[in-house]
Amino acid sequence: MLKKADNQILTQVGEGTPMGNLLRRFWMPVLLEEEICDPDGPPVRVRILGEDLVAFKNTDGKIGIIDAHCPHRRAGMFFGRNEECGLRCVYHGWKFDVDGNCVDMPSEPEETDFKQKVKIKSYPALEKAGAVWIYMGPPELKPEFPDFEWAHLPKERLIVTKRLTECNWVQALEGGLDSSHISYLHRNLEDLKPQAIKKKDNLSVNYAANDRHPVFFIDETKYGHRISARRNANADDYYWRITQFMVPFHTLIPPQIKTGRDSDKHSYAGHVWLPIDDEKCWTFSFNCNPSRELDEQEQEIYHPRTGMWGPIDENYIPLANKANDYLISREVQKDYNYTGITGIPNQDAAVQESMGLICDRTNERLGTSDKAIIAFRKRLLKMAKELEKGIEPSEASMNDAYNIRSATYLANKEISITDGSEWLTKIK
Structure with missing residues (x-):
């Protein structure tokens, strides 16, 4: 028998929950390698710990896992163009690299520095042992990958x-x-x-x-x-x-x-x-x-x-x-x-x-x-x-x-x- 409050702590994993915060301190598998095998291939939807994300492999073969929604007007990044080392939102062309930096903002004047002020939520990711793994905790606490x-x-x-x-x-x-x-x-x-x-x-x-x-x-x-x-x-x-x-x-x-x-x-x-x-x-x-x-x-x-x-x-x-x-x-x-x-x-x-x-x-x-x-x-x-x-x-x-x-x-x-x-x- 478990108290109701403890059962809620144990089972609720959303952002800001006690268990959700704990699990985010560890590396987690989110995809099989076969789901995201090609550079510049189609983005893949990811839902983990109640968060909706999108994963992509860029031109150089690096994995990016970012917010499912563009920070501009919240359009879906799943429909984005994966090209030239970034994922570009098809709504207004904003483009983000695997670290969440906005590297192109063609809908804004060239002289503006607005793109330097915009990032999309992103998480560290790596390929290991046939799977794609993600770390969602505080960046300064990111651990080494477990020695399985x-x-x-x-x-x-x-x-x-x-x-x-x-x-x-x-x-x-x-x-x-x-x-x-x-x-x-x-x-x-x-x-x-x-x-x-x-x-x-x-x-x-x-x-x-x-x-x-x-x-x-x-x-x-x-x-x-x-x-x-x-x-x-x-x-x-x-x-x-x-x-x-x-x-x-x-x-x-x-x-x-x-x-x-x-x-x-x-x-x-x-x-x-x-x-x-x-x-x-x-x-x-x-x-x-x-x-x-x-x-x-x-x-x-x-x-x-x-x-x-x-x-x-x-x-x-x-x-x-x-x-x-x-x-x-x-x-x-x-x-x-x-x-x-x-x-x-x-x-x-x-x-x-x-x-x-x-x-x-x-x-x-x-x-x-x-x-x-x-x-x-x-x-x-x-x-x-x-x-x-x-x-x-x-x-x-x-x-x-x-x-x-x-x-x-x-x-x-x-x-x-x-x-x-x-x-x-x-x-x-």
Whole structure:
């Protein structure tokens, strides 16, 4: 249960709100590189944290993200001409560079210096790891880009996707912190049968099906939380899933393992839950293998349009969505899987979006399996309230602390959780 006032702080992200101010202190992905790939190409609409913006790549290949409206008469810059290192408003020809400077004002007399007095709102942007990122906080506090492991990988080892999620960012992100729901929401009915649990070809499925009430351990770290879910594997071993939460909206999901006692060679996925406004968010997924190129099967699984995070349309809207009940089949639910919905992200979306655009957390009843969610809320609320008092988030400047990974592994029951999880989640 959460107080109404705290729920509002947690979920409201507009300009000037406590959480909106906090999120603006961090680099955020807003577009895939494929959306803005050509210099002097068409401008792209961007809505983030309740602000309407326009992104463009200038003649020199630099990214500009500026106000969606010209400061002259508020005409839409989306219709502008992207040419000669600037975006020109088609109403009166005013032209702006990537830093928001007015570099041409042909509707004014040449002798006037008016263009020197006019700027359009602009934000720093960069291309990194298959996405375009933006920083919207105070210029003097702009941090270095976080040292994510996947941000250094060649394109052969990384696939980046995004999809629209039709609810507030908090309830979407909280689904990524919840390791207990995999024993139910994402299960095939066959996996729950005793004979299936004895299979040896997919350890992750076996252990999640065999022990459906994991024990959680939450370690507070300088980057966020290390969330360890422990299940019984056999008489000697525990099965561990280590999820990472990185302040303020990043999660790393543990990989599935089919053989062996660790997950060093297995691919894993990270998510960024990026608020569009208070009622919608983008779910960015960074799918990678740090030690090798993604194989043909993985490329098919992670395909941006048709893979496991899809299928999606040309606007990154899932084809299975709230309007069509996520294409639920009651026959499939009866005979094949737990939900009757095909696809892990569609199953997640169905339950997350069913809570409403903004979940009313005053009516919740949280249990022991919700430790990670409780810890997340406390930390974000504390950070937002401290920022209101003038205390800047130290996490924003700890870029090297984000160089971690998630993990899935077996460990002898004598191994302590701290030794096991820290060792396996450090970047070697």
